Amino acid sequence: MKILALLTSAGINIGVCVLLLSLYSILRKQPGNVNVYFGRRIAEEHKRLRDAFVLERIVPSPSWILKALQYTEEEILAAAGLDAVVFMRIVIFSIRIFSIAAVVCLCGILPLNYFGQDMEHRKIPSESLDIFTIGNVVERSKWLWVHCVALCIVSCSACVLLYFEYKRAAKMRLIYLTRSAPNPSHFTILVRGIPKSTEESYNDTVTNFFTKYHASSYLSHQIVYKAGKVQKMLTGAKMAFEKFMHIKHTVIEKKSKIGMYRCGLCGCSSNSFQLVRTDFDQNGKKIDISSSDTSIREHEECGAAFVFFKTRYGALVASEILQTWNPMLWVTELAPAPDDVYWSNLWVPYRLLWMRRIATLLLTIVYMFVFLIPVTFVQGLTQLDQLQQRFPFLKGILKNKYVILIVTGYLPSVILQLSLYTVPPMMMLFSTMEGPTSRSGRKKSASWKVLYFTIWNVFFVNVLSGSVISQINALSIPKDIPTQLAKAVPRQATFFITYVLTSGWASLSSEVMQLFGLIWNLIRKYILGREEDPIAVPSFPYHTEVPKLLLFGLLGFTCSILAPLILPFLLIYFFLGYVVYRNQMMNVYCSRYETGGLMWPIVHNTTIFSLVLTQLICLGVFSLKKSPVAAGFTIPLILLTLLFNEYCRKRFY
Amino acid sequence: MKILALLTSAGINIGVCVLLLSLYSILRKQPGNVNVYFGRRIAEEHKRLRDAFVLERIVPSPSWILKALQYTEEEILAAAGLDAVVFMRIVIFSIRIFSIAAVVCLCGILPLNYFGQDMEHRKIPSESLDIFTIGNVVERSKWLWVHCVALCIVSCSACVLLYFEYKRAAKMRLIYLTRSAPNPSHFTILVRGIPKSTEESYNDTVTNFFTKYHASSYLSHQIVYKAGKVQKMLTGAKMAFEKFMHIKHTVIEKKSKIGMYRCGLCGCSSNSFQLVRTDFDQNGKKIDISSSDTSIREHEECGAAFVFFKTRYGALVASEILQTWNPMLWVTELAPAPDDVYWSNLWVPYRLLWMRRIATLLLTIVYMFVFLIPVTFVQGLTQLDQLQQRFPFLKGILKNKYVILIVTGYLPSVILQLSLYTVPPMMMLFSTMEGPTSRSGRKKSASWKVLYFTIWNVFFVNVLSGSVISQINALSIPKDIPTQLAKAVPRQATFFITYVLTSGWASLSSEVMQLFGLIWNLIRKYILGREEDPIAVPSFPYHTEVPKLLLFGLLGFTCSILAPLILPFLLIYFFLGYVVYRNQMMNVYCSRYETGGLMWPIVHNTTIFSLVLTQLICLGVFSLKKSPVAAGFTIPLILLTLLFNEYCRKRFY
Known part of the structure; x- marks a missing residue:
């Protein structure tokens, strides 16, 4: 060129x-x-x-x-x-x-x-x-x-x-x-892999578990429901959660001027927890959704729940600590923000997640190699003689100087660009x-x-x-x-x-x-x-x-x-x-x-x-x-760069 | 053969x-x-x-x-x-x-x-x-x-x-x-990477930090000292720790009949924490080593400390949770059992650990390749003709049938065995x-x-x-x-x-x-x-x-x-x-x-x-x-074995 x-x-x-x-x-x-x-x-x-x-x-x-x-x-x-x-x-x-x-x-x-x-x-x-x-x-x-x-x-x-x-x-x-402004997700953890029990419902299992082990900070919870169709579940869970959010928001908005709600991580004095704890204690009895809504109850429960805590610190501790001897049961993580929750995936049983991850990894790799076909075709276009060989009827056009310039300089990357548009949705x-x-x-x-x-x-x-x-x-x-x-x-x-x-x-x-x-x-x-x-x-x-x-x-x-x-x-x-x-x-x-x-x-x-x-x-x-x-x-330079990366991994987690 | x-x-x-x-x-x-x-x-x-x-x-x-x-x-x-x-x-x-x-x-x-x-x-x-x-x-x-x-x-x-x-x-x-019987290490965490401050000593820094963020469960602490020679430090720290152990042991032995001290992990009712907490509260004031011993004070302090908590749960939470925004400061882990502590390494600054790890990895690799020399020599011995080529004077002896049997069947692995004895100490x-x-x-x-x-x-x-x-x-x-x-x-x-x-x-x-x-x-x-x-x-x-x-x-x-x-x-x-x-x-x-x-x-x-x-x-x-x-x-068998391993990693952490 x-x-x-x-x-x-x-x-x-x-x-x-x-x-x-x-x-x-x-x-x-x-x-x-x-x-x-x-x-x-x-x-x-x-x-x-x-x-x-x-x-x-x-x-x-x-x-x-x-x-x-x-x-x-x-x-x-x-x-x-x-x-x-x-x-x-x-x-x-x-x-x-x-x-x-x-x-x-x-x-x-x-x-x-x-x-x-x-x-x-x-x-x-x-x-x-x-x-x-x-x-x-x-x-x-x-x-x-x-x-x-x-x-x-x-x-x-x-x-x-x-x-x-x-x-x-x-x-x-x-x-x-x-x-950031106090947010219900700060006080909420998502629990998955709740063990199935023949004697009691998921609802009771969760109540028993958290009142037993996290009595001081446990507030309430909301089981995730698996309604026949995805849409049904989505609306049901959304409704339930929004109801909670509404109540919680009013509680928080009332109090948010009084003090900041920070967790132990952030280096703030610990008496701020005290403040929130008492606030929520007072309102604790009002927020009792899980036992009130009977219309949602009809749907099938699944082994996941949002658990709400009185303090941000309590939620953090519960999300960080291993709950049982089996790491695939009672898996806890901090809940995503309400707008951020991807509702359709909440019902996925935790024990299937690792298989799904491996399956999608394999799918991605397969897709990467199927994608080679248009790319190699594009590569063919950059080499003019190959193009003429494949499409003999183009010979006349390809003698024009400007056409050659456009074909070799412009067309290849446009085609590549267009085919790349399919990638992000996939x-x-x-x-x-x-x-x-x-x-x-x-x-x-x-x-x-x-x-x-x-x-x-x-x-x-x-x-x-x-x-x-x-x-x-x-x-x-x-x-x-x-x-x-x-x-x-x-x-x-x-x-x-x-x-x-x-x-x-x-x-x-x-x-x-x-x-x-x-x-x-x-x-x-x-x-x-x-x-x-x-x-x-x-x-x-x-x-x-x-x-x-x-x-x-x-x-x-x-x-x-x-x-x-x-x-x-x-x-x-x-x-x-x-x-x-x-x-x-x-x-x-x-x-x-x-x-x-x-x-x-x-x-x-x-x-x-x-x-x-x-x-x-x-x-x-x-x-x-x-x-x-x-x-x-160059060799020590490579080693130094890798060392630098190792340091950053330690320094910034 | x-x-x-x-x-x-x-x-x-x-x-x-x-x-x-x-x-x-x-x-x-x-x-x-x-x-x-x-x-x-x-x-x-x-x-x-x-x-x-x-x-x-x-x-x-x-x-x-x-x-x-x-x-x-x-x-x-x-x-x-x-x-x-x-x-x-x-x-x-x-x-x-x-x-x-x-x-x-x-x-x-x-x-x-x-x-x-x-x-x-x-x-x-x-x-x-x-x-x-x-x-x-x-x-x-x-x-x-x-x-x-x-x-x-x-x-x-x-x-x-x-x-x-x-x-x-x-x-x-x-x-x-x-x-396991209640052990001081269950209530203790090892803190490393304590930040150096020009205004206050490590001792005060630790006191301030833990009274601020873990006020409810923090009991006391013991700074690790860096005495000029390793031996000096070793005895100093050992003495200090044994003193603590002695006091703690008497406390625990008095109470250990009353209730079991289990943590939240183990699925025991949470009121057992309450029991221990009050026990230690009563004895809390007696255990105040860190401010009494002046003879050890003369040694140079280093950025590590044992921190003692009132409850096993408190120690566990403090050891699991990230303490500050910089993961190389205030690094916490559960302390090893008293007999298990490797005293000579406590003074090593935490920020140097990753470098030490990389250095020893490299050293190990180098040693692995240097070790090839005797092994290849051993390999030579199993092939009789090579042996005769290298040591022509052995030709006479090697004609004996029994000598051949011993040399090919026995000698090679004995030599390998002997040289392998140097490996574990290294x-x-x-x-x-x-x-x-x-x-x-x-x-x-x-x-x-x-x-x-x-x-x-x-x-x-x-x-x-x-x-x-x-x-x-x-x-x-x-x-x-x-x-x-x-x-x-x-x-x-x-x-x-x-x-x-x-x-x-x-x-x-x-x-x-x-x-x-x-x-x-x-x-x-x-x-x-x-x-x-x-x-x-x-x-x-x-x-x-x-x-x-x-x-x-x-x-x-x-x-x-x-x-x-x-x-x-x-x-x-x-x-x-x-x-x-x-x-x-x-x-x-x-x-x-x-x-x-x-x-x-x-x-x-x-x-x-x-x-x-x-x-x-x-x-x-x-x-x-x-x-x-x-x-x-065989190919699906390999994949299934790898999948099984992946499952075990999830299932058993």
């Missing part, structure tokens, strides 16, 4: 981006689209911005960008929750580390690569992109130490930044836990089958799955099948992995650059445009003729966006030393992402539930993986280039 | 065993050796059995065997603790599973192997041992399904037995925890450096290390270097491992049979003889002229004996299908072990501290590993023998 082809691709993408962003800046001003672009605002304020027609409405303007940049972190935290702040920290971390990498690699490595061989250089626009990769450096070059130093600088700064970001994330989570389905009891847990699990999937199918498959090696065979000999990757990654670097252009930039502008939302809005309004539904505001798709950012991080790290030309494009992507995601968080999405910053460990671990992978690839490259000194310095 | 050579080896070993056991039955009756062979008894009873000379004393008798067999499990539990019972369960489990395997394999597989090929059979004594291995079965044999069925039977019965054994072990541990040293706070924890960690070491250096290195493949290369291609092992294991089966004979049988008879103890006793008595010291009774070396039993289990599983001739020898070993270990537990060793049955997970996991390894090897053999049906049935 030549520089010119890259520039064509970049040009198309810049055009598309500018077009879409301008369109957005116009469309957002149309009152008809207000519930597409300001869903969160509307849900919050319940007032419509129905202005009359003015000229300003059809003039593109950058005002939304300025507005997006002006929000402070506190505003985002207040409006979109901790998860949104943590998500923005991923973008900020990426901008920081890749700015450092760009300065180091563009100044230090790019000229070395370009003049790496004694050869006659053509004009830069018609120069092949491979000239800018490490492939152009001769073997035993005395300049390879520069690459090694650059790798050290990038690794060290990444580790330092990661440490401070993790510390910040842990602090934010602590503040989130201590400062992974969400798998995660649902796994049986998590909270929506946030399901989303976190789906994030991991999508992440593994994306890294395997975008990075490894492209790298390995691009160099026509069967993937499994290539990775079956552990000690050859660095060399294999070292051979393959620089060759595929140009593909990754175009991937950043098409998939990255385009996905951001389509994110801000909300194409699906816009079209659905039009259909509903003008074809179905329904009124707007202000409650149906989407929640932010962390399970697709977090893996996307992390994948670009991986591409950035692995290519930074080998083909530093990717860095400017990546930086533009992250800057654009910074503006777009801030805008979307504040205006479009509504956060109904959240993990409370539990996304950060995913980010941390993935970044460490990317770093170690980069170092392994560089080790392979250095030994291919026969530079024992550089390779020798 | 021929049957005759094997019989020679067996003959020598039987002779040695009978000789040593007879010697033992005589020596044990000598009053001078009473503190070698009845150390535990003496320490318990403090009375000497100094009889006059009678004839009976010099006549060998099997009475000790009968006596050893008559002990019940309760007697062993009472005399030698739960660990001894768990250890005996390993032997019983091995006897059971290998009896089943022996019946199945000797009846089903051995004839098939012997008549596996159309060939002229010689007389059995001069038949090569290889005739009895699976190597003698022709390719595409229609009888391979018998091997497959035998493998299934062995695997299934192993899993069933393992499940019930684990259940039994868990139950015994539960009873141990609930029924591993114990590494485990000490790791920084465990309890002796039992150190022994458990050393057990793991010795186990890894033994399995790698006895099994894998022998299998792989015996077939002249460099070990690392052989295992570097994961998918070829089954085939590699399938080729190598049957070839080394004869070596393993002799290994069982020499290492197994001989080690048991030298264990019962206590050669070192006997010699040391003589030296002390007649050369140094010292009196006997009844307190210096050794504790049972679990860290050498558990890995030894598990190694023989591994050999038994892997060879059972491929070379079933090993099974009778192995069964004799386990039967002999059953008698010997029971005798030693009751008479020789004293248990000063114990893990409380925590050895069983090691046994379980290792047995699962052995099973899966056996199945993998059989998979390789079946595919080498081109029997797709048998290989096809």
Whole structure:
């Protein structure tokens, strides 16, 4: 691929981006689209911005960008929750580390690569992109130490930044836990695996157990019911729980001004427990739902229950401690927040969970390998001669210079992009089958799955099948992995650059445009003729966006030393992402539930993986280039990175 | 190796065993050796059995065997603790599973192997041992399904037995925890990583922290002191702790008749806590050591402390719950029993522990590879022609028929055995450096290390270097491992049979003889002229004996299908072990501290590993023998075994 082809691709993408962003800046001003672009605002304020027609409405303007940049972190935290702040920290971390990498690699490595061989250089626009990769450096070059130093600088700064970001994330989570408004879930645990008894009902078993062992703090409980259909159970349990919530909320709202309800974890004086305990004691007798509601009683009980405690400390202790000698009975965990409970999974017997987990793991792996088919097809498209062989009728068209540029530079990643759209729903389905009891847990699990999937199918498959090696065979000999990757990654670097252009930039502008939302809005309004539904505001798709950012991080790290030309494009992507995601968080999405910053460990671990992978690839490259000194310095670097990770695991749990 | 050579080896070993056991039955009756062979008894009873000379004393008798067999499990539990019972369960489990395997394999597989090929059979004594291995079965044999069925039977019965054994072990541990006499350690937690403050001493920090967050159950505490030399600190801390123990013991002994002190875990009514709480409240003011002793105060304090609680439940909750936002500060765990505390490691700062662990891991790995040198030398000895090449002067001697039989059948495993004696002390040293706070924890960690070491250096290195493949290369291609092992294991089966004979049988008879103890006793008595010291009774070396039993289990599983001739020898070993270990537990060793049955997970996991390894090897053999049906049935068997293990991990924590 030549520089010119890259520039064509970049040009198309810049055009598309500018077009879409301008369109957005116009469309957002149309009152008809207000519930597409300001869903969160509307849900919050319940007032419509129905202005009359003015000229300003059809003039593109950058005002939304300025507005997006002006929000402070506190505003985002207040409006979109901790998860949104943590998500923005991923973008900020990426901008920081890749700015450092760009300065180091563009100044230090790019000229070395370009003049790496004694050869006659053509004009830069018609120069092949491979000239800018490490492939152009001769073997035993005395300049390879520069690459090694650059790798050290990038690794060290990444580790330092990661440490401070993790510390910040842990602090934010602590503040989130201590400062958050008292919530019924703080006083509630979810008990599963209640043993079946022939003598007494689940209800009595739970009462007996908790009055016996947690007498001082036990308040009441609510058995989960298994009504024939899922829907029935859902409404039944929801009703019961909302009734409780209502009572509890009134209790808490009355008292919440008096004192903060913190647990022993958070380092607050213990007499605050005393306060709550007495409060609830007084109201304890009022809250007696479990014995009152007879209409729900008719449904079949199942071996799970929400148990309510008088103190937050009591609930915490009960959730942390092993209850019986059999760890599969009386399994306790802190209940998720009311909005966060995934009701349909509550009935799943605890003893089946581990099997479900293994089954979904196998399903995910199978899906990962079935998915190879479109990806290998896409790879075929990047190689023009293979395309001509398969579709002879295209020969005429493929002689046109511009068609070739588009086909090789643009089409492959568009097809890959489209097929990747099927992945998040599938992974969400798998995660649902796994049986998590909270929506946030399901989303976190789906994030991991999508992440593994994306890294395997975008990075490894492209790298390995691009160099026509069967993937499994290539990775079956552990000690050859660095060399294999070292051979393959620089060759595929140009593909990754175009991937950043098409998939990255385009996905951001389509994110801000909300194409699906816009079209659905039009259909509903003008074809179905329904009124707007202000409650149906989407929640932010962390399970697709977090893996996307992390994948670009991986591409950035692995290519930074080998083909530093990717860095400017990546930086533009992250800057654009910074503006777009801030805008979307504040205006479009509504956060109904959240993990409370539990996304950060995913980010941390993935970044460490990317770093170690980069170092392994560089080790392979250095030994291919026969530079024992550089390779020798890389091995301790790998060990130090792993040690750093081990330290972080201890330090941040 | 021929049957005759094997019989020679067996003959020598039987002779040695009978000789040593007879010697033992005589020596044990000598009053001078009473503190070698009845150390535990003496320490318990403090009375000497100094009889006059009678004839009976010099006549060998099997009475000790009968006596050893008559002990019940309760007697062993009472005399030698739960660990001894768990250890005996390993032997019983091995006897059971290998009896089943022996019946199945000797009846089903051995004839098939012997008549596996159309060939002229010689007389059995001069038949090569290889005739009895699976190597003698022709390719595409229609009888391979018998091997497959035998493998299934062995695997299934192993899993069933393992499940019930684990259940039994868990139950015994539960009873141990609930029924054990009240012990200061039940009310004590060990706090490490106390943050250093410039304003107040560690002592005040601990007081403030626990009165603030655990006010209701906190009783008192004892800071650990770091006196210049290790010995100084050791005595200081010991003195302080023993003082506390003394006071506490008197308190507990007064009250222990009134009620049992059980924790919430054990399923006892919660008003028993109330009882203890009030008891300690009354005596709370008396126990105020931390502010009284000024002589210890002079030593430097370090960031660790024993904290005493009023209730066992309070101590448990405090030890289970995360104390602060930083998991490396205020790290709590239940304190080990007073006898079990490893005082010299208490001062180790908690933040250094993870580094120590990694360092010892690396050290262990390095040691494992350095150890290869004697082992490969031993391997050379089994191949006679190599020996003659290296030491030409031996040519004359090696022509003698009996010398050949001894050299090939006996010498190799003796040398291996002797060099293996250096391993447990080294591993114990590494485990000490790791920084465990309890002796039992150190022994458990050393057990793991010795186990890894033994399995790698006895099994894998022998299998792989015996077939002249460099070990690392052989295992570097994961998918070829089954085939590699399938080729190598049957070839080394004869070596393993002799290994069982020499290492197994001989080690048991030298264990019962206590050669070192006997010699040391003589030296002390007649050369140094010292009196006997009844307190210096050794504790049972679990860290050498558990890995030894598990190694023989591994050999038994892997060879059972491929070379079933090993099974009778192995069964004799386990039967002999059953008698010997029971005798030693009751008479020789004293248990000063114990893990409380925590050895069983090691046994379980290792047995699962052995099973899966056996199945993998059989998979390789079946595919080498081109029997797709048998290989096809082995794959689901492997998956089922892994699933079973996964279930056990959930079920037994």
